[in-house]
Amino acid sequence: xxxxxxxxxxxxxxxxxxxxxxxxxxxxxxxxxxxxxxxxxxxxxxxxxxxxxxxxxxxxxxxxxxxxxxxxxxxxxxxxxxxxxxxxxxxxxxxxxxxxxxxxxxxxxxxxxxxxxxxxxxxxxxxxxxxxxxxxxxxxxxxxxxxxxxxxxxxxxxxxxxxxxxxxxxxxxxxxxxxxxxxxxxxxxxxxxxxxxxxxxxxxxxxxxxxxxxxxxxxxxxxxxxxxxxxxxxxxxxxxxxxxxxxxxxxxxxxxxxxxxxxxxxxxxxxxxxxxxxxxxxxxxxxxxxxxxxxxxxxxxx
Numbered sequence: 692x693x694x695x696x697x698x699x700x701x702x703x704x705x706x707x708x709x710x711x712x713x714x715x716x717x718x719x720x721x722x723x724x725x726x727x728x729x730x731x732x733x734x735x736x737x738x739x740x741x742x743x744x745x746x747x748x749x750x751x752x753x754x755x756x757x758x759x760x761x762x763x764x765x766x767x768x769x770x771x772x773x774x775x776x777x778x779x780x781x782x783x784x785x786x787x788x789x790x791x792x793x794x795x796x797x798x799x800x801x802x803x804x805x806x807x808x809x810x811x812x813x814x815x816x817x818x819x820x821x822x823x824x825x826x827x828x829x830x831x832x833x834x835x836x837x838x839x840x841x842x843x844x845x846x847x848x849x850x851x852x853x854x855x856x857x858x859x860x861x862x863x864x865x866x867x868x869x870x871x872x873x874x875x876x877x878x879x880x881x882x883x884x885x886x887x888x889x890x891x892x893x894x895x896x897x898x899x900x901x902x903x904x905x906x907x908x909x910x911x912x913x914x915x916x917x918x919x920x921x922x923x924x925x926x927x928x929x930x931x932x933x934x935x936x937x938x939x940x941x942x943x944x945x946x947x948x949x950x951x952x953x954x955x956x957x958x959x960x961x962x963x964x965x966x967x968x969x970x971x972x973x974x975x976x977x978x979x980x981x982x983x984x985x986x987x988x989x990x991x992x993x
Contacts, residue, residue: 718738721788721846726785726787732939732942736771741860743835744785754821754886755926760823765824766822790860830870892924893928895909896909897939903963909932941974944982948982948985
């Protein structure tokens with residue numbers, strides 16, 4: 692199985708990541724992710740995900756948890772939970788080995804003992820979105836080794852690599868289950884409802900960021916009052932809807948500065964900013980340089 696360059700594609704109607712990870716017969720894929728080129732905004736998918744940072748640092752969020760991970764550190768995300776990864780400021784590299792796999796790879800048939808004992812405790816828990824993994828914690832070091840083994844087996848494609856990948860990921864899921872918090876199943880209906888609503892509201896912003904969007908517009912997507920919309924955002928991803936919108940617009944504008952020769956004014960307008968001076972002030976506050984300085988810094992060196 693070839694190692695793929697990551698490409699986040701989100702369904703405009705559901706918020707579900709559209710990329711098929713692996714095949715029906717072998718539902719797993721490994722990615723070499725360079726966050727200098729491909730951002731990973733808030734998204735979710737049916738598959739589980741595990742990764743190790745290989746160079747630099749990556750800011751990772753799983754639900755309401757956020758950590759900056761350095762090389763050698765990693766994470767596990769369970770099925771259906773929101774997560775994102777991004778390149779920290781002033782970090783020259785942000786590289787990661789990521790493996791995404793469907794629970795059927797581990798569990799097989801729906802009613803098998805493997806599904807009942809080793810898959811459903813993860814996929815059926817609304818209170819355990821995942822966890823971060825650090826090499827100085829003994830059991831987590833073992834989980835990082837399993838991720839590394841699975842990724843390397845996918846890359847090398849040895850004669851029995853499918854079995855090697857399945858074994859490593861089975862050991863990973865078993866280890867995660869053994870160390871899940873005992874109260875992870877006690878996820879309130881309100882928390883689950885918040886998660887479902889935030890998926891739709893984030894998707895609305897991501898699909899319409901170039902247009903005028905108000906707090907009322909976002910609240911209407913979640914069928915919420917303004918106050919309840921603010922609470923839902925703050926509780927789930929720790930920023931307000933408008934803060935998220937502005938940051939998303941600015942990061943999209945940074946992509947366009949790197950990939951196009953459009954003027955700063957054109958990019959500002961395409962990203963939903965009607966006032967170019969206001970756009971430039973916000974851009975400098977986030978990236979610590981002007982849009983033109985950012986464009987110059989993003990040019991490949993000769």
